[in-house]
Amino acid sequence: MRFASRDRKFVSRETQKCSREHKYWCSCETCTRCAVTGKHTPVAMLDYRVLRRPRDWHTTYAALRRSELADTLKAAKAEVQAHGLKTYFPALAKLELTNPYLQVRYDTLHACDGGMTMRLLIMMGNHLKLTFNEAKLDLANRRLAAIGRHDDFTHFNKPLWSLDDDKKAARPVKPACNWRCTEYEQLVSQMMYEFHVKHFVFHVICRHVPKCLFHVKHSLFHVKGSPDCFT
């Protein structure tokens, strides 16, 4: 998202320089410069080494107030557009001594994946479809369906991915059901039939999980049983 001209006065000089150099700019003011190469790249935005700066509360508070007092919905959207925010004033922000952008954090259940479990599953399904073909996607669904029922993993009888009927969709594969974290952990351990997928998942998790929280066990990537029984 690009900053509107009137909001550029709120950002630092370095930020302005970066925003001129790169086309895309996140509303949370995170620099798109890669920590390794020093060049602007959208790939680096998934890098855990990139320090992400939270929104400035005073600036966003003023924008939210202006949005709340706007006469029309279009004017309200325009006030908060540059900050990547919705048009309502959050109830959490009405508490005193509370900065919602600093004090809202992921819970311990989502500390490993940052709450992006479903996004990882979508990326994995699209990787299978685009790298191989639909047959490989179907094979993965059938392999999961062949696994026995587990107390914490009750979705094995349903397909994980399905093709999106909408031809205008950005991604051809969409998830067919919702998953919980306990299921996700076991799902990853069961998905390691292909070395390519194994390498891809490890790559994705390394990109998404902060280094201090990176405690994925090596046993997570071990295949349980012979994969030949599912082919």
Next chain:
Amino acid sequence: MRHVQPNVIIAPVILTQDETTQDGSNRRTLKPMYAQFANVRMPHRNQTWARVCVGYIRTPNKNQKPKGMSKAEFARLNRALFNAQMDVLLAPLRVYQRTGVLMQLPGRDGELHTSVVVPCAAMCSYDQPEADLVTGKKGAYKMMPMMCSM
């Protein structure tokens, strides 16, 4: 403690919330909000007596979307409804933040002392979709270069 008046105690509160299923078929979901004091020791924080369910937030059924209403408008009203419910659930906290609560608390000598306890939201723990809702942050947009942080 040196920044507050005598006999005034700031009680840090941790708010947690996540969507959970309410029936066996996983077709009905609610979003319960739990509150717990942060000054309770970590091993005891997960005990039943250490937390309280403030209330439930209901998610409207998407199959009951009125005809003629666009998806964007329905989503906007859903967000407004979620925010209004959050407003109601956090109303007591806002009131007690201004006035404080008179409480009889045991001191170091074992005797009960009357103190003014002022609750304060120290940390709010949410996962990705709920964190976007409570902060009003956009989850994603076209050509989004990264998973946006707070």
